[in-house]
Amino acid sequence: MKKGIVIGSGIGGLAAAIRLALKGYEVEVYESNPYPGGKLSEIRDNGFRFDAGPSLFTMPELVDELFLISGRDPKEFFNYERLNEVCRYFYEDGTRLNVPADPEQFAIEAEKATGIDAKKVRQHLKRSAYIYDTTAFLFLRSSLHRFQTYLSFKTLLSFLQLPLLPIFSSMNSVNRKHLGNKKMVQLFNRYATYNGSNPFRAPGILNIIPHLEFNKGAYFPKEGMHSITLALFQLAKDLGVRFFFDSPVDEILVSRKKVTGVSVRGVEKKAQLVICNMDISFAYPRLLPKIKPPIKTLKLERSSSAIIFYWGIRGKFEELGLHNILFSDDYRTEFSYLFDKKDVYEDPTVYINITSKLNPKDAPEGRENWFVMINAPYMEGQDWDNIIRRSRQFIVEKLNKSLGKNIEELIEFEQVLEPRTIESKTKSFKGALYGTSSNNRMAAFFRHPNFSRRIRDLYFVGGSVHPGGGIPLALSSAKIVDGLIPKA
Numbered sequence: 001m002k003k004g005i006v007i008g009s010g011i012g013g014l015a016a017a018i019r020l021a022l023k024g025y026e027v028e029v030y031e032s033n034p035y036p037g038g039k040l041s042e043i044r045d046n047g048f049r050f051d052a053g054p055s056l057f058t059m060p061e062l063v064d065e066l067f068l069i070s071g072r073d074p075k076e077f078f079n080y081e082r083l084n085e086v087c088r089y090f091y092e093d094g095t096r097l098n099v100p101a102d103p104e105q106f107a108i109e110a111e112k113a114t115g116i117d118a119k120k121v122r123q124h125l126k127r128s129a130y131i132y133d134t135t136a137f138l139f140l141r142s143s144l145h146r147f148q149t150y151l152s153f154k155t156l157l158s159f160l161q162l163p164l165l166p167i168f169s170s171m172n173s174v175n176r177k178h179l180g181n182k183k184m185v186q187l188f189n190r191y192a193t194y195n196g197s198n199p200f201r202a203p204g205i206l207n208i209i210p211h212l213e214f215n216k217g218a219y220f221p222k223e224g225m226h227s228i229t230l231a232l233f234q235l236a237k238d239l240g241v242r243f244f245f246d247s248p249v250d251e252i253l254v255s256r257k258k259v260t261g262v263s264v265r266g267v268e269k270k271a272q273l274v275i276c277n278m279d280i281s282f283a284y285p286r287l288l289p290k291i292k293p294p295i296k297t298l299k300l301e302r303s304s305s306a307i308i309f310y311w312g313i314r315g316k317f318e319e320l321g322l323h324n325i326l327f328s329d330d331y332r333t334e335f336s337y338l339f340d341k342k343d344v345y346e347d348p349t350v351y352i353n354i355t356s357k358l359n360p361k362d363a364p365e366g367r368e369n370w371f372v373m374i375n376a377p378y379m380e381g382q383d384w385d386n387i388i389r390r391s392r393q394f395i396v397e398k399l400n401k402s403l404g405k406n407i408e409e410l411i412e413f414e415q416v417l418e419p420r421t422i423e424s425k426t427k428s429f430k431g432a433l434y435g436t437s438s439n440n441r442m443a444a445f446f447r448h449p450n451f452s453r454r455i456r457d458l459y460f461v462g463g464s465v466h467p468g469g470g471i472p473l474a475l476s477s478a479k480i481v482d483g484l485i486p487k488a
């Protein structure tokens, strides 16, 4: 039986291991951490449960698909529901907008809260759907780096439509042109942060993202985001995948330009095929030191990072929902701090996720589990202790003002995740959440392919390679690799 090794058990690694096992390979996964899931992990302490990383779940069909191709009923492993409300927005001038998931209702509520003509919102969501329909096959489901991709009729169609899509203007200028309402422009600009990009630089084609949330839907896994990891981990084990934790891979072994296995703490593990889920910017220097690295790819600007405070809060806040955004009054300056000054702005946009709103088991009686996050720059020699201290102060002041309570007095549990620990816990270069940013309009083409051009039988999955960061794209990377690998 042919053996395949997967390096890392992030969501991309888990999906790749499942697909490899279904292809008839004997599969081993080596993971540095003592647990699976990478960024998709959880914190349990003092009666509170927090999803440590992702909080927004879109395109659940990509998770379901892994069960269906394994001949299992996804519902036996993993349950989720579609959200009726996507997010609650709080603007600095006191405007509040609770956004319903239904696009028509959203347009009406947006008109009431911000004065925009509802028709403009409807049209904008239609444009977003159009971008998805014309480009998803090319950018999300195919390998952009294989000649065969360009021979397909669907790809050709996507290419012909590209000039009609907003690739030359920034997301902000496209949103300004079509919406012309400051508050709604800010709301739609925010979608650039879903892959760690800057809306003032990223191309307007990123307006594909709202389509996923509104038209395709935002979901809530009933037992939290971490249940995605647990379900896929269980499925992989059921399919015979063997996991080795606390087992960092220190080299990918290569002979005559063909992969021969990996070295784990200096011990050789032979395999016919290797799939690497480690961030590509660390994988080349650390695991492939003798191979010439793809300099251009490794020089791409990293995505933003984040500072997250996991707060156990005494009390309940009716005005907050599952997803909440407290906007900065000056988004342009905030992004200039993040991507130019590489610092945190004094009036940051604050995101609060509270899963105990939908799953009361996540917090003790009379309490809420707040995942409080602000965007942060990727690491570049900053004084992080100072930045974190300042950020905490900015956040507390902003929440006190918006919610009219002394938040500090209500925090009875606290843990922090920040760029340095994101990097050390998941080997994410510079603490970036999503690999490389999309600030460059050619970013999609420059991302690393899902296979090695120099070494046979070496493949790559996860947020740092094509098609990019985020759960749906990391799952898509495993699907693309599946299409490139022959049966065992």
Ligand SMILES: Cc1cc2nc3c(=O)[nH]c(=O)nc-3n(C[C@H](O)[C@H](O)[C@H](O)COP(=O)(O)OP(=O)(O)OC[C@H]3O[C@@H](n4cnc5c(N)ncnc54)[C@H](O)[C@@H]3O)c2cc1C
Residues within 6 Å of the ligand: 007, 008, 009, 010, 011, 012, 013, 030, 031, 032, 033, 036, 037, 038, 039, 040, 052, 053, 054, 055, 056, 057, 058, 247, 248, 249, 250, 277, 278, 279, 306, 308, 422, 425, 426, 427, 428, 433, 434, 461, 462, 463, 464, 469, 470, 471, 472, 474
């Ligand atoms: C705070 C935060 C919020 C986010 N919010 C969202 C969100 O709301 N929605 C969304 O879709 N996405 C979100 N993301 C992004 C999403 O989490 C990632 O894009 C996705 O989980 C990346 O998966 P991955 O497969 O690249 O693996 P990672 O999660 O990066 O895991 C890689 C794994 O490989 C292991 N590894 C690395 N090197 C080695 C080695 N040499 N040997 C053995 N093991 C190794 C690591 O220990 C790790 O377990 C968020 C991320 C963070 C951190």
